Amino acid sequence: MDLTLVGVGKKVGSQTWLYDMSLQPCSGAVTVLLGATQAGKTSLMRIMAGLDAPSHGDVKVNGCSVVGVPVRKRNVSMVYQQFINYPSMTVRDNIASPMKLGGEKNIAQRVNVLAEKLHIEMFLDRYPSELSGGQQQRVALARALAKGAPLMLLDEPLVNLDYKLREELRDELSALFAEGESTVIYATTEPGEALLLGGYTAVMDQGELLQYGPTAEVFQKPKSLRVARAFSDPPMNLLAASVVAAGVQLKGGPLLAMALPATSSGKLTVGMRASALRVHFQEGDVALPGKVELAEISGSDTFVHVDSLVGDLVAQLTGVHYFELGAQVSLYLSPDQIYIFDEQGMMLLAPVRGGGR
Structure with missing residues (x-):
């Protein structure tokens, strides 16, 4: 399915739920709608599905407008x-119901395959009321996959599942999406989920479409601070800096020897992802000394909060690490992993952006 949104917007009363946006999800691939709660993801998906009509703009499927076509007449x-x-x-x-409506053959075999991949094969003869919430959600996922619709919309489908099962199903869903030919739109609040699913990502915030392109490219080269914040968990470390002849001078900290576009001048904002900070030195690293304010273990990572000479920093370290409160520690990172924005955070100055849509 070739789905295209042209200048779509949505107003409800005096409130703007979606500002004008144009988007063409890649056909036959996964497009992730990434943003916090109330970013506009569900509103946009309802317009794609035909459950709601846009206040203005057009929704086209294979080049034909479908605005006003009811959802029951769409294969979604x-x-x-x-x-x-x-x-x-x-x-x-x-699970079998959409396949029976479509007159498919080998229904029993396909039901068993989907149930096994979603870890519900032992529940096939039970009724939904006999299942937990997470198990019922997996049944709904299996039924959606069984339909084989050319457009599949998933609105945070794993949010009600436990952590371990979410991790397993993300891998399974990626494989299932790759096997099919559907255009998949997947909404999530979790940057890590967007990275695991790959494909393309549309970053949304407060009803605006901020950036769209290949997921890795959007992550590596966010065009503004708003995109960087939405695509960072934990939040990106942000520091004040200024342009000097030799590069970028962190306020109260070291000089970063790096070239910037000729148009840049004055004050800057420097961004550092928590996962880019280390406690072990590597050749070419910049050192940021400070003292430990908090160290917390979450899953397989340790988050270290450091009061440094350039400001408060959070480092995400792989594995379990122990730090004494108040202990002196130096965080290190490579200049290659530093993001430079203008002072207002409206434009990424370094690294230079690629050609994301």
């Missing part, structure tokens, strides 16, 4: 945060 499948299943049907019949 959608999974919400809150699972929706047929309560009077077993899990087996729930």
Whole structure:
């Protein structure tokens, strides 16, 4: 399916839910809508599905406008945060229902394959009321995948699952999406989920589309601070700096010897991802000494909060590490992993942006 949004916007009363945006998701691939709660992701997906009409702009499928075409006349499948299943049907019949409507063959075999991949094969003869919330959500996912619709919309489908299962299903879903031919739109608040799913990412914030392009490119070269904030978890470390003859001078800290575009001048904002900071020196690193204010272990990572000479910093270290509060520590990072924005954060100055859409 070739889906195109042209100048789409949405107003409800005096409130603007979606500002004018144009977007053409890559056909047959995954496009992630990434943004915080109330960024506009669900509103945009409802317009794509035909559940809501835009206040202005056009939605085209294969070059033809579908604004006003009801959702029942569109070949679309959608999974919400809150699972929706047929309560009077077993899990087996729930998954099989779209295939039966489509007159498919080998239904039983396909149901078993999907159930196994989503870890619900042992529940096929149960009813939704006999399952946990996470299990019911997996049934809804299986049914959406079984439909094989050319457009599949998933609105934070894993948010109600436990951490371990989310990690497993992300890998499974990536494989299932790759096997199919559907255009997949996947909404999430988690930058890590966008990176794992790959494909393309559209970063949204407060109803605006900020940047769209290949996921790795958007992550590596966010065009503004708003994009960098939305695509960083934990939040990107931001420091004040200024342009000097030899490069970039951090306020109260070291000089970063790096070239900037000739148009840049005056004050700057320097961004450092928490995952780029280390406690072990490597050749060419910049050192940022300070003292430990807090060290917390989360999953397989340790987050170290440091009061440094350039300001408060958070480092994300792989593995379990122990630090005494108040201990002196130096954080290190490579200049290649530093982001330079203008003072207002409206433009990325370094690294130079690529050609993301």
